[in-house]
Amino acid sequence: MELRQLSYFVTVAEELHFGRAAGKLHIVQSAVSQQIRRLERELGAELFDRSPRHVRLTAAGERLLPEARAVLAAADRARAAVLPPAELRLGTSTGLGAHLDRVLAAFARRRPGVPVELVSLPAAQRLARVADGRLDAAFVRAPEPVPGLRVLPLWPDPLVAALPAAHPLAARAEIPLDELAGLPLSITSRVANPALVDLVVGACRAAGFEPMPAPVSGSLHDTLATIGTRPLWTVVYASHAQVLHAPRVAFVPFRKPGLALPTGLAVRAAAPPPYLDELLSACGDHQN
Numbered sequence: 001m002e003l004r005q006l007s008y009f010v011t012v013a014e015e016l017h018f019g020r021a022a023g024k025l026h027i028v029q030s031a032v033s034q035q036i037r038r039l040e041r042e043l044g045a046e047l048f049d050r051s052p053r054h055v056r057l058t059a060a061g062e063r064l065l066p067e068a069r070a071v072l073a074a075a076d077r078a079r080a081a082v083l084p085p086a087e088l089r090l091g092t093s094t095g096l097g098a099h100l101d102r103v104l105a106a107f108a109r110r111r112p113g114v115p116v117e118l119v120s121l122p123a124a125q126r127l128a129r130v131a132d133g134r135l136d137a138a139f140v141r142a143p144e145p146v147p148g149l150r151v152l153p154l155w156p157d158p159l160v161a162a163l164p165a166a167h168p169l170a171a172r173a174e175i176p177l178d179e180l181a182g183l184p185l186s187i188t189s190r191v192a193n194p195a196l197v198d199l200v201v202g203a204c205r206a207a208g209f210e211p212m213p214a215p216v217s218g219s220l221h222d223t224l225a226t227i228g229t230r231p232l233w234t235v236v237y238a239s240h241a242q243v244l245h246a247p248r249v250a251f252v253p254f255r256k257p258g259l260a261l262p263t264g265l266a267v268r269a270a271a272p273p274p275y276l277d278e279l280l281s282a283c284g285d286h287q288n
Contacts, residue, residue: 003075005039006068008032009047010270013065014147016055024132069270076271087115088275091126091138091266094220097240099157099263100139106282111275122192130266136273141261142195151264154283159200159259160241160251162224163233170250177254178207183233184214186223195261200235203259224249235259 012021012032022029040047047061057065088107092100104116119126119135126138127146143151161175163183169175185204190197204211214232217223223234228248236244241251265283267273 001039001042002035003072005035005042006071008035009039009061010065010068010072010148012036012048012055013057013061013068016057018055024128073270087117088273088279089117089119089134089136090279091129091135091140092118092120093123093126093139094120095141095157095237095240096139096263097237097244098242099155099239103279103282107275107279110278110282114275127266130268133268133271136267137276137279138266139263140266141263142199143264143266144194146266148269149266150269151266152280154263154265156260157263158238158253159235159261160238160253161233162227162236162241162246162249162251164227164229164231165248165250167231167250170252172252174253174255176207177203177259178209180204180233181207181209181211183212183231185211186214186216186226186232186234187211188216196235199259199261221246 008021008025011025012018015021015024018029018032022032025032036047043060043064045060046058047064049056049058100118107114107116119129121129123140123143126135126140127143127149129135130138131146131148139154140151141157161169161180163170163180167183169179181204185200187197187200201211215226217226220236224244224246226232227234228246236251238251238253244251265280267276273279
């Protein structure tokens with residue numbers, strides 16, 4: 001029995017599809033099938049019930065899965081004990097803004113000399129890379145559940161309204177959401193960020209109005225540039241607004257309780273990343 005066979009088995013068990021598992025492992029499907037067959041012969045039991053339409057774990061496969069994950073996690077720990085990873089590969093998004101600088105500074109105090117590779121990607125790609133090991137961890141907001149991953153809660157990320165600096169509402173210390181009903185809302189598509197869109201649109205409906213849709217620009221900077229010239233509004237994470245340069249746009253908090261999405265750290269459930277304790281402590285320092 002080889003670690004490679006167990007790794008292939010766990011991936012197929014999570015995907016329940018040989019083709020998707022092969023893609024996740026970056027190998028051809030025939031190689032995955034061959035190694036699974038060898039593992040089944042060595043164990044003397046079929047691990048998957050294969051049919052033209054479905055792949056399911058057999059009873060033997062169900063029993064093997066937690067044990068295989070445990071073996072792979074132990075192997076990762078053994079490697080780390082002999083040769084600790086040279087860097088921490090961390091998935092980020094531009095919306096983290098000031099959060100990221102403070103967390104990285106706190107992490108550097110705990111682990112001086114450990115380089116951190118930052119990879120900025122859409123949320124779905126960040127999670128996929130954590131799942132297949134190309135990233136050690138990733139910051140995410142209100143993600144959909146992903147097999148094999150767990151999300152450790154960090155902090156709530158408040159949103160602020162972005163509207164033309166010349167608009168009368170821009171002079172307010174805070175804005176009741178219903179007073180934005182007369183302005184079109186320019187927000188990303190739900191496919192790109194379902195948690196954000198559902199939060200904002202749901203809050204508008206709870207405030208008694210259906211937001212008027214406005215054209216969506218290609219990037220946040222494009223959207224803010226448009227807002228600087230037209231009566232539109234959007235939402236921006238407060239932490240990001242602190243580092244944005246948009247002189248024709250005002251960033252105004254919503255009246256309490258406001259709007260916020262929870263931010264967490266996605267890691268592999270069976271193989272915690274290197275320096276996880278130090279990274280979580282750095283996030284805690286940032287909160288305080």
